[in-house]
Amino acid sequence: MQLSRDQLLHAYRQMRTIRAFEDRVHEEFSAGNIPGFVHLYAGEEASAVGFCMHLEDRDHIASTHRGHGHCIAKGCDVGAMMAEIFGKKEGLCGGKGGSMHIADLEKGMMGANGIVGGGPPLICGAALTAKTLGTGGVAIAFVGDGGSNQGTTLESYNLAKVWNLPAIFVIEDNGYAESTASSWSVAGSQVGRAAGFGMPGYEVDGHDFFAVHAVAREVIERARNGGGPSLVHVKFARYYGHFEGDAMTYRGKDEVPRLMAERDCIDLFRRRVTEAALLEPSELDAIDREVAELIDRATAEAKAAPMPSEADLLTDVYVSYH
Numbered sequence: 001m002q003l004s005r006d007q008l009l010h011a012y013r014q015m016r017t018i019r020a021f022e023d024r025v026h027e028e029f030s031a032g033n034i035p036g037f038v039h040l041y042a043g044e045e046a047s048a049v050g051f052c053m054h055l056e057d058r059d060h061i062a063s064t065h066r067g068h069g070h071c072i073a074k075g076c077d078v079g080a081m082m083a084e085i086f087g088k089k090e091g092l093c094g095g096k097g098g099s100m101h102i103a104d105l106e107k108g109m110m111g112a113n114g115i116v117g118g119g120p121p122l123i124c125g126a127a128l129t130a131k132t133l134g135t136g137g138v139a140i141a142f143v144g145d146g147g148s149n150q151g152t153t154l155e156s157y158n159l160a161k162v163w164n165l166p167a168i169f170v171i172e173d174n175g176y177a178e179s180t181a182s183s184w185s186v187a188g189s190q191v192g193r194a195a196g197f198g199m200p201g202y203e204v205d206g207h208d209f210f211a212v213h214a215v216a217r218e219v220i221e222r223a224r225n226g227g228g229p230s231l232v233h234v235k236f237a238r239y240y241g242h243f244e245g246d247a248m249t250y251r252g253k254d255e256v257p258r259l260m261a262e263r264d265c266i267d268l269f270r271r272r273v274t275e276a277a278l279l280e281p282s283e284l285d286a287i288d289r290e291v292a293e294l295i296d297r298a299t300a301e302a303k304a305a306p307m308p309s310e311a312d313l314l315t316d317v318y319v320s321y322h
């Protein structure tokens with residue numbers, strides 16, 4: 001294990017923040033307090049954090065409709081994210097985007113995306129810019145298992161390979177595309193598909209933060225050093241439904257409780273670092289309390305914040321290049 005104490009604490013805090021954020025959004029949405037539509041990332045935290053821990057502000061990511069975890073891992077402000085989800089003026093995008101369009105370009109977060117397969121072409125653009133300007137930046141698209149079959153994704157592999165772009169495609173295989181099992185739609189590993197495009201491909205257990213972090217380091221270093229694109233197939237599970245309100249009739253009743261008891265990425269992380277005496281349980285408990293306070297505060301402030309006004313209606317609609 002090559003992580004410093006500070007890095008371990010940071011990884012735990014980030015994963016715990018994503019989990020607490022998602023659990024709270026679930027509660028608030030169920031209570032009818034959140035407008036629109038939300039898709040939750042709980043259970044998948046090790047992927048967003050394992051990759052984004054290697055990134056800097058000059059690096060870009062593009063996300064999916066299940067984007068909160070990627071936003072938090074890339075450094076977006078949690079309070080401004082919660083306000084965005086509540087549709088408030090102080091939200092990260094002025095309350096106009098909501099869950100599926102949260103973006104923060106200053107942080108290199110190019111946005112959650114309501115278009116399945118929308119992220120890969122965006123990161124090809126970011127990777128081409130990085131390469132052309134010589135910034136040393138890399139770009140990562142997080143893509144669902146369903147999104148991995150979109151033509152936009154496959155064409156992006158092609159482009160990234162032909163132009164040797166510093167691009168990475170992370171296929172987050174959470175077991176289902178809506179209600180279609182990925183064992184059917186993906187039919188095995190994506191490593192072979194990567195090979196078909198001449199890219200290195202990896203399969204990794206997404207419940208194991210350390211495994212994800214190690215693969216992420218390798219592919220990001222390769223991209224940064226001019227070695228071109230890679231594909232990583234991350235396998236794990238989501239805990240909530242496809243969207244909030246999904247009754248999940250397509251899943252066995254004990255599937256999620258069993259996964260949470262046996263293969264939860266945060267529990268596995270906790271066990272590993274405490275058994276190896278790298279961190280004390282009490283310091284992790286302290287992070288849990290701080291994160292709970294952060295989420296309480298973010299939620300209370302988001303609820304109390306004003307809605308966008310009529311005067312905000314036409315801002316951000318037209319762009320002037322003068």
Ligand SMILES: Cc1ncc(C[n+]2csc(CCOP(=O)(O)OP(=O)(O)O)c2C)c(N)n1
Pocket residue numbers: 064065066114115116117143144145146147148174176177178242
């Ligand atoms: C181009 C496009 N087609 C279809 C949809 C409807 N849709 C939204 S999410 C989804 C399933 C995506 O599954 P996957 O990529 O595996 O991501 P997951 O929800 O599992 O994270 C579909 C078909 C869409 N939003 N965009």
